[in-house]
Amino acid sequence: MRLLISNIKQLHGVETGEGRSRAAGKDMAVLPSVENAWVLAENGLIHSFGDMASMPENQADEYIDASGKMVLPAWCDSHTHLVFAAPRDGEFVDRIKGLSYEEVARRGGGILNSARRLNEMDESELYDQSLERLHRVMAQGTGAIEIKSGYGLCQEGELKMLRVIRKLKENGGIPVKASFLAAHAYPVEYKQDKEGYIKLIIEKMMPVVAGEGLADYIDVFCEEGFFGIPETERLLEAGYKFGLKPKIHANQLHFSGGVQVGVKHNALSVDHLECVAEAEIESLKTSTTMPTLLPGAAFFLGMHYQPARKIIDAGLPVSLATDYNPGSCPSGNISLLLTIACTQLKMTPEEAVNAVTLNGAAAMELEHQMGTIKVGKRANLILTKKIPSLAYLPYDYGNNNIERLIF
Ligand code: NIG
Ligand code: FE
Numbered sequence: 001m002r003l004l005i006s007n008i009k010q011l012h013g014v015e016t017g018e019g020r021s022r023a024a025g026k027d028m029a030v031l032p033s034v035e036n037a038w039v040l041a042e043n044g045l046i047h048s049f050g051d052m053a054s055m056p057e058n059q060a061d062e063y064i065d066a067s068g069k070m071v072l073p074a075w076c077d078s079h080t081h082l083v084f085a086a087p088r089d090g091e092f093v094d095r096i097k098g099l100s101y102e103e104v105a106r107r108g109g110g111i112l113n114s115a116r117r118l119n120e121m122d123e124s125e126l127y128d129q130s131l132e133r134l135h136r137v138m139a140q141g142t143g144a145i146e147i148k149s150g151y152g153l154c155q156e157g158e159l160k161m162l163r164v165i166r167k168l169k170e171n172g173g174i175p176v177k178a179s180f181l182a183a184h185a186y187p188v189e190y191k192q193d194k195e196g197y198i199k200l201i202i203e204k205m206m207p208v209v210a211g212e213g214l215a216d217y218i219d220v221f222c223e224e225g226f227f228g229i230p231e232t233e234r235l236l237e238a239g240y241k242f243g244l245k246p247k248i249h250a251n252q253l254h255f256s257g258g259v260q261v262g263v264k265h266n267a268l269s270v271d272h273l274e275c276v277a278e279a280e281i282e283s284l285k286t287s288t289t290m291p292t293l294l295p296g297a298a299f300f301l302g303m304h305y306q307p308a309r310k311i312i313d314a315g316l317p318v319s320l321a322t323d324y325n326p327g328s329c330p331s332g333n334i335s336l337l338l339t340i341a342c343t344q345l346k347m348t349p350e351e352a353v354n355a356v357t358l359n360g361a362a363a364m365e366l367e368h369q370m371g372t373i374k375v376g377k378r379a380n381l382i383l384t385k386k387i388p389s390l391a392y393l394p395y396d397y398g399n400n401n402i403e404r405l406i407f
Helices: 027-030 089-096 101-106 112-118 121-139 156-173 194-211 227-241 258-264 278-285 295-301 307-312 334-343 349-356 358-362
Strands: 002-012 035-043 046-050 061-065 071-072 076-078 140-149 176-183 215-223 245-250 269-272 290-293 380-385 401-405
Touching: 027 307, 027 349, 061 112, 071 245, 076 349, 076 358, 089 101, 112 156, 121 140, 121 156, 121 401, 156 176, 156 194, 156 269, 176 194, 194 227, 215 227, 227 245, 227 258, 245 258, 258 269, 258 278, 278 307, 290 307, 295 334, 334 349, 349 358
Parallel strands: 002 061, 002 071, 076 140, 140 176, 176 215, 215 245, 245 269, 269 290
Antiparallel strands: 002 035, 035 046, 071 380, 380 401
16 A cells, blocks of 8 residues: 655655654754655555655555645654543542642542542443544544553552553554553552552562563652652562563652652653752763653643753753643643643744654654654654644644644
8 A cells, every 4th residue: 555645835854864763952953844745655654755846656546635734753642541431520620729639639539539430440441432532642643652551550450451551552553552550559458558559569460461461661650649769669670570661750749859760770761850950850861761741731730840941951852742641631632732842841843843753752662663754664644734834733722733643
């Protein structure tokens, strides 16, 4: 099957030659593009591209005329909790009335609320709901995604979530990565026996998760009131023994030391980073750990934003992801994320696009197949509606300018 897209107003994120495995520092502002372009996909891979003067004739089985439209690499959303059973709109109202996210959690709401609902739902219903959500974010341009467990908080529930994610991998049609996040919160029955829950995760759950190949990564909510540094270290070390690389929640609510612990354990990424200062930046500079910012959660919880400029200006890469989940960010819409990144984090549209394409791919170890338009990579592409510029995507916020995802 050969698909030729022609008359593309601008083809963004192209790469020739070696290409980059990530974009960092000043290089984040570099988003190479071709004006008035074509791209040819063959059997789902990028075969060739160029400007219209060089377009091959009669080469394809299917044609798209993209006059006035842009083509970009598909969004790579490297941090989501897309598998969940129920919304938490009641807590949303509680927070409007003055409760904080942490207070909601301390009352047994938050993650524990989601865990109750998830454990009541059977696997097939959970799968159907999750597939619907996956299809919705794909229609909004997401062409690769990471999904976490973490609303089971018991062996049965965690395995149920991971099996749902595996089915999404098999049937979703785009790359899906799975992270094992049993260390998301202490379940009620272990409130007085935290050691017991850590042991349950390491000794009982991990062998099954790894044995059945249900996860690619291990995640921990490293945070005051959740999992501290010693617990995080034990979980990450155990994860390595089972072949699970870390991708952790760090520095969302406090300066918890999560970034440093992630770097120390060679995490693929440290995610959230609302609370980041010089020490965290210096630590990141010594590593290849990807700083992944989740400003959709800061937006929805009314928290201060991540210091993206400081991180980029220190020469580091930044990846952006949605954190799509029912508590802190009930949206998987990357167009909206781009708007928040540009308006609140002061990232330029080019930096923000690199952060949700190439760097998002790198935060899922997909940089060799996704994230840029490069010969041989997957032809998971975004076709926009007719728009005047790349900046129009974050500018025209709340409106959908994605015509379709090609995958
Ligand atoms: O990334 N912070 C921890 N976990 C999720 C939220 C989970 C929830 O509230 O359900 C996050 O924000
Ligand atoms: Fe998260």
